[in-house]
Amino acid sequence: MKQDVSTLMANFGTGKKPTGKDFADLIESLFPEVTGEQFEGVSTKVNKHETEIDVLDNVNPALNGLFKSPVMPDTLKGNGLIPNNYDPESQLAALMDPLVDGDYVTKRSIGKSQATMADGTPVAAGSIYDVWCYEFTPRNYEKTILLTCNLHGNEYTGFYWFTQFADLLVNQWQNHPHFAYLRKTVKLVTVPIVNPYGFANQSRFNVNGTDVSRNFDYNWGVSLDEYPQGAAPFVEQEAINIRELMASIADECIASLDFHTTLSEGDTHHIIYFPRWLNNNVSPYLSIIDQMRKTGETTAFASVTLPTLTNWGIFTHGFVGANPEFKNGLYGATRSSVEMTRAMDFFGNMVFQAAKLSFRNKAESNDLPQVSSIKFNHLTDGGPIVFTTATYTSQGTKTSVRFNSKNEGVFEVEGFVTVSCDLDAEISILPQLYQLGSPDFDFAKTSDDDFNATIINMKAGEERIIPIQAEMTCHKTNVLAANNTNTKDRAREIVFQLRTKISAGTGSIKFIKAKAKFTPTTSGDRFRRYGLNPARILYPTGEETKYEF
Structure with a gap:
C-alpha cells in the first residue's frame, strides 16, 4: 500500500531504506506529475544492487583508516557453501x-x-x-x-x-x-x-x-x-x-x-x-x-x-x-x-x-631524507688512522655509519679525506656503501669495487685532500627479526665505511669530513636519476630469493 511522504521519509531517515515498490511510492509521492508506470523498471535489491539515485544507499563511501574485517567463517571443504572437492x-x-x-x-x-x-x-x-x-x-x-x-x-x-x-x-x-x-x-x-x-x-x-x-x-x-x-x-x-x-x-x-x-x-x-x-x-x-x-x-x-x-x-x-x-x-x-x-x-x-591510487607509477615520494655526518680529527680522536696493506681494508667504526631504511631509496656519501704517506705510493680511498642482505649491493659486491674509489699517486711526506663520493640504491629494511638478525638473509642495515689500500709504506688519515644521505624513493623513481632503462640489470647474477611467491 502506498505510504504518505512523511512516513516514507521517516523510515528512510532511520535507515529503513525504501526499496522496490516503496521506492516507486516515494518517487511518485514526491513527484506526482510522474506516473508510477514511468518508474516500473526502477527498483533495487536490498544491499545488493545500486540504484540510479545514490541517496538510497545511506552510506559514506570512504577509504579512511584501516579496514577491520568482520569475523569471517572458515572455508574448509564441505563446510557451509564450500564444495567438498577441489574442482x-x-x-x-x-x-x-x-x-x-x-x-x-x-x-x-x-x-x-x-x-x-x-x-x-x-x-x-x-x-x-x-x-x-x-x-x-x-x-x-x-x-x-x-x-x-x-x-x-x-x-x-x-x-x-x-x-x-x-x-x-x-x-x-x-x-x-x-x-x-x-x-x-x-x-x-x-x-x-x-x-x-x-x-x-x-x-x-x-x-x-x-x-x-x-x-x-x-x-x-x-x-x-x-x-x-x-x-x-x-x-x-x-x-x-x-x-x-x-x-x-x-x-x-x-x-x-x-x-x-x-x-x-x-x-x-x-x-x-x-x-x-x-x-x-x-x-x-x-x-x-x-x-x-x-x-x-x-x-x-x-x-x-x-x-x-x-x-x-x-x-x-x-x-x-x-x-x-x-x-x-x-x-x-x-x-x-x-x-x-x-x-x-x-x-x-x-x-x-x-x-x-589516482595515477600510475609517476608519483614522487614525500618522505624526508635521513642525513648523518661523518667527522674525524686526528688531533682529538686518538691520532691518525694508519693503513699499510696492499689490498682493501676497512678502517673501522671511526669511519662508518649504519642505519635502517623505512623505504626504498638512494644512499649517497660525499666529502673529503686528508691523507699522507711515508713512501712514494699509490693510494686508494674507497667509500664503500653496502646493505646487509641486499641482492644488488651487499658487502661482497662492493668491498673491492674500484668504481667508487679515488686512486692517486703520492710522494713520500706529501699530504693531500682527497674527495670521496659514492651512491647506491637500497631496499626497505625488512621487518623480519629483532635487531636485524640474519635469519632469512633479507635486506637489513645500510652501511657506509671507508676502505683503503697502499702500494708501499704507511698511509695516514688525519681528517674526514663527509655527509651520508639517504633519500627515500618509494614512488619507484630511484633509478631515474641514473637515466637507466627500466629493464637494465645492474648485477645479472641470476641469484634469487628461494622463497615462494
Whole structure:
C-alpha cells in the first residue's frame, strides 16, 4: 500500500531504506506529475544492487583508516557453501556465480588452461578448464584494478579469501565504508583461479609442470630460481590468458595485485614481493603493513627480478603492482575462521590501498631524507688512522655509519679525506656503501669495487685532500627479526665505511669530513636519476630469493 511522504521519509531517515515498490511510492509521492508506470523498471535489491539515485544507499563511501574485517567463517571443504572437492568449476559455481547479475557483476571466459603438453601431446579433455574473469563494474567508476589469485593452483587461501571479499562487496557493501567506496568508484577485473589445473590437482604448477608465475617475458631465462619457467616466454596458455587480459584493460587499469599463500616462510606473517629494478610505487602497500603489524608479528619485504605476472604488468603497462603473500597456519588452522578473518584484514587492506591510487607509477615520494655526518680529527680522536696493506681494508667504526631504511631509496656519501704517506705510493680511498642482505649491493659486491674509489699517486711526506663520493640504491629494511638478525638473509642495515689500500709504506688519515644521505624513493623513481632503462640489470647474477611467491 502506498505510504504518505512523511512516513516514507521517516523510515528512510532511520535507515529503513525504501526499496522496490516503496521506492516507486516515494518517487511518485514526491513527484506526482510522474506516473508510477514511468518508474516500473526502477527498483533495487536490498544491499545488493545500486540504484540510479545514490541517496538510497545511506552510506559514506570512504577509504579512511584501516579496514577491520568482520569475523569471517572458515572455508574448509564441505563446510557451509564450500564444495567438498577441489574442482574449479564446482567452486566457482558455488561461491562466485551466485554473485553474477549481468549488471554490476559479470562473468566471461578469457581462455582455456594449457591444452597441450610440452612435447605437443594433447591434454586429456577432462584436464582442460575455462579460465573465468569476473568483473565488478560501478556505473560511474573512476579507475580499474586487476586482482588475480591461484596462479599457483594449490595456494587456496588466496582464492577463498577473494570469494569472501567479493561476497562482502556485493552483499554487505553498505555496512562497510571501504567496500562502499569500491562499490561506487572502482572497477575490479578479477581472475579468482588463474591456474585451474593446478587448483584441481592441488599443485603449484600447470599441466606441463611449469610455474606459470615464471612464464612471463620479463627477465625470462636470465633471472632464475628453482621453479621451471617453461620452454619459452608465454608458451603456457595460462600466462597468455593474463597477458591478453592485461592488454585489454591497459588504458584504464592503474594497479595489479596477485595474491599468494605459502607454507614455507618460517614465522613470517606478512610478505610483500615487488620488482627490484622497475619504477613502482610500493609505498601504499608498505605503509599499510607497518600500520597493520601487531606486536610479535614479522614482515618480509622482498624485491625480485623474476618473470612473474606482477613484474610483467609493471614493466609492460606501468601498473602499480605487488605480490601480497599470506602465511598459512600462523593464525590458527589453515582456512579456519581466525585465519580467514586475518587474511581479510591483510589482503583486503592491500586492495583498499590500491584503490586510493589516482595515477600510475609517476608519483614522487614525500618522505624526508635521513642525513648523518661523518667527522674525524686526528688531533682529538686518538691520532691518525694508519693503513699499510696492499689490498682493501676497512678502517673501522671511526669511519662508518649504519642505519635502517623505512623505504626504498638512494644512499649517497660525499666529502673529503686528508691523507699522507711515508713512501712514494699509490693510494686508494674507497667509500664503500653496502646493505646487509641486499641482492644488488651487499658487502661482497662492493668491498673491492674500484668504481667508487679515488686512486692517486703520492710522494713520500706529501699530504693531500682527497674527495670521496659514492651512491647506491637500497631496499626497505625488512621487518623480519629483532635487531636485524640474519635469519632469512633479507635486506637489513645500510652501511657506509671507508676502505683503503697502499702500494708501499704507511698511509695516514688525519681528517674526514663527509655527509651520508639517504633519500627515500618509494614512488619507484630511484633509478631515474641514473637515466637507466627500466629493464637494465645492474648485477645479472641470476641469484634469487628461494622463497615462494
